[in-house]
Amino acid sequence: MYSRWIRNSFFWLLVIVAVIAIFFAFFANGSDHQSVEFGQVITDAERGRIEKIEVDGRTLTVTYIRQANEETGKVVKAKAGPNTNIEEILTQRGVALSRAPGTAEGVPAVNLEYKDSSGFGPFLGLLLNILPFLLFGLFLLLIMRQAQGSNSQAMSFGKSRARLFTGSKVTVTFADVAGVDEAKEELAEVVEFLKYPEKFAALGARIPKGVLLVGPPGTGKTLLSRAVAGEAGVPFFSISGSEFVEMFVGVGASRVRDLFDQAKKNAPCIVFIDEIDAVGRQRGAGLGGSHDEREQTLNQILVEMDGFDTGTNVIVIAATNRPDILDPALLRPGRFDRKVVLDAPDIKGREAILNVHMKGKPVADDVDVAVLAKATSGFSGADLANLVNEAAILAARRNKKIITMKEFLEAIDRVILGPERKSKVMSDLEKKVTAYHEGGHVIVAHFLKHHDPVYKVTIVSRGMSGGHTRFLGEDTSYHTPSMFKDRMASALGGLAAEEIVFGEASTGPSSDIQQVTRIARSMVTRWGMSKKLGPRTFGKTEELIFLGREISETRDYSEKIAEEIDEEVRELIDEAHATATKILLEHRKLLDKLANVLIEVETLEGEQLVRLLNSDPDEPWPPPDLAEPKPEAAAKPTAEETPRRPIFEPKPTTGLAWESSNQSRTDGG
Structure with missing residues (x-):
């Protein structure tokens, strides 16, 4: 900061000096002097009009002042050739050279003086004449340097754009990273390599x-790489894969060379390349040929990572969420020796991540981190950080001094579905349809053996959803056909409820039908869960390597098998629909009770929802202990702000646990 201030001050000082010099060079002299021919000087001397002649230097710049009766005080300049002898010329013309001005006995006399006759005068004058141009050129040079620093695209195509973080500036450590313990253990060895290389070199390692680093977006790949640099205390170069590629061929390779040259000068250090799939995709895709810019950039990366120069202590950490499209030459040992997978955190990891992000924030005592971790199944580290931030924003918006459980629970809905659409006005019929639709999801899920427990139901509109039901998904890695069938039945609970109550279904269950169809088709064609077709897969997707996305599905089965697949999918969906209808018909009174309560209070969650589902359908709601608060609870000053802590009692399941979806289980209406 101090050096930048000095540079800026020096720059403006030069600008001021250049402006002053240019002003005096082009304007000051012209206002006080008059230039005449040298012959005019001789003529005026002969006529006795000259008071004084000053000869300055060998270039014979003559300065004289005319007599008082003609332009007193006016300075006139004239120039003669370098070999001109002014004394000889004046003497031949009859002009007396004296110290006193005027005439001597009728003879014109001129006071002739020599100034700086040693010869330094002309050089000094030349310097003064050239100085403004030098300063002006320096000014233009500084302007160009400033432009190059602010926008280097026009001046430095081949320079690396990597951002350098020195070892003293990197403040992120492993203590700031949670939920990826296995990845931290793998990278801890990299830190030891950078700190104590002789320890491993002694053993020949x-x-x-x-x-x-491989993982979905938001799982902490960049944060983990910065933590490695922070733990090791070494310089850290950060760049994105897209910053190598330009429209000019060869620029990317030049930037790779410049990046690794800088890294070698700062070794030992870490080079982090984010989204390396932008330049590391498989070669030979047939698009662009051998002169393709991405291929040249990739070739240069391959050479720099494992070329002839193998003695550099530079470790490259790259991140991507598409390892399947990377070039095999990039993935081989010797270039990327290790592949660390970062997945969405489990319940313990989410709890640890929440604790990290809550550190330093005023959190109320009623906040149960374990409950929040269980309610955020499928959330990534970035989602959890956003969750805590949204809760803090909600608390500040409500003028609270601390963040309560109420803000955290509402923040979950905001992260998943968006803010409440308070401006949307629902008619009584729409509100009733939504209440029965969401109530159908809840009732069916509650009475299914292999379904996740119900966590929350609301008919408040959020995002594109008129209402939603959320379940507490378990962190499991396997799922069975029974679990999928129960999930499909629960998804069709809204459709079945509308058909039972109103005689026909609306367009509300459209997303539920899409979800059920996708699950049923995947059960038959991908997971081999069809008894009729057996354990085999049907169809395969083709990918365009250069683009890295699925473009089509190839059928490897006959038309007869296609008909059987459609029949199996139809049977699974019909079975799920029949199951949902049967449960709702058996518990029609409970469905009516739940829908009426939702129309009145709009949202039920936690203990209240569980108690309502386990209550007698004929009993009034709310029960006395919920309708009339206890005196001791009413006496507490924070009773209105502090929600009751939800009590969840998951139903026991048999068989293998069901893998939750990528987000917290939500069925929207």
Whole structure:
């Protein structure tokens, strides 16, 4: 900061000096002097009009002042050739050279003086004449340097754009990263390599050239790489894969060379390349040929990582969420020796991540981190950070001094579905249809053996959803056909409820039908869960390597098998619809009670929802202990702000646990 201030001050000082010099060079002299021919000087001397002649230097710049009766005080300049002898000329013309001005006995006399006759005068004058132009050129040079610093695209195509974080500036450590314990253990060895290379060199171990971090967006790949640099205390170069590629061929390769040159000068250090799939995709895709810019950039990366120069202590950490499209030459040992997978955190990891982000924030005592971790199944680290931030914003908006459980629970809905659509006005019929639709999801899920427990139901509109039902998904890795069938039945609960109550269904269950169809088709064609067709897969998707996305599905089965697949999918959906209808018909009174309560209060969650589902359908709601608060509870000053802590009693399941979806289980109406 101080050096930048000095540079800026010096720059403006030069600007001021240049402006002053240019002003005096082009304006000051012209206002006080008059230039005449040298012959005019001789003529005026002969006529006795000259008071004084000053000869300055060998270039014979003559300065004289005319007599008082003609332009007193006016300075006139004239120039003669370098070999002109002014004394000889004046003497031949009859002009007396004296110290006193005027005439001597009728003879014109001129006071002739020599100034700086040693010869330094002309050089000084030349310097003064050239100085403004030098300063002006320096001014233009500084302007160009400033422009190059602010927008280097026009001046430095081949320079690397990597951002350098020195070891003293990197403040992120492993203590700031949670939920990825296995990945931290893998990268802890990289830190030891950078800190104590001689320890491994003594055993003949080779320092790994690269570490590839693979995982969905938001799982902490960039944060983890910065933590490695922070733990090791070494310089950290950060750049995105897209910053290598330009429209000019060869620019990307030049930037790769410049990046690794800088890294070698700062070794030992870490080079982090985010989204490396932008330049590391498989070669030979047939688009662009051998002169393709991405291929040249990738070739240069391959050479820099494992070329002839193998003695550098530079570790490359790259991140991507598409490892399947990377070039095999990039993934081989010697370039990326290790592949660290970062997945969405489990319940313990989410709890640890929430604790990290809550650190330093005023959190109320009623906040149960374990409940929040269970309610955020499928959330990534970035989602959880956003959740805590949204809760803090809600608390500030409500002028609270601390963040309560109420803000955290509402923040979950905001992260998943968006803010409440308070401006949307629902008619009584729409509100009733939504209440029965969401009530159908809840009733069917509650009475299914292999379904996740119900967590919350609301008919408040959020995002594109008129209402939603959320379940507490378990962190499991396997799922069975029974679990899928129960999930499909629950998804069709809204459709069945509308058909039972209103005689026909609306367009509300459209997303539920899409979800059920996708699950049923995947059960038959991908997971081999069809008894009729057996354990085999049907169809495969083709990918365009260069684009890295699925473009089509190839059928590897006959038309007869296609008909059987459609029949199996139809049977699974019909079975789920029949199951949902049967449960709702058996518990029609409970469905009516739940729908009426939702129309009145709009949202039920936690203990209240569980108690309503386990209550007698003929009993009034709310029960006395919920309708009339206890005296001791009413006496507490924070009773209105502090929600009751939800009590969840998950139903026991048999068989293998069901893998939750990528987000917290939500069925929207």
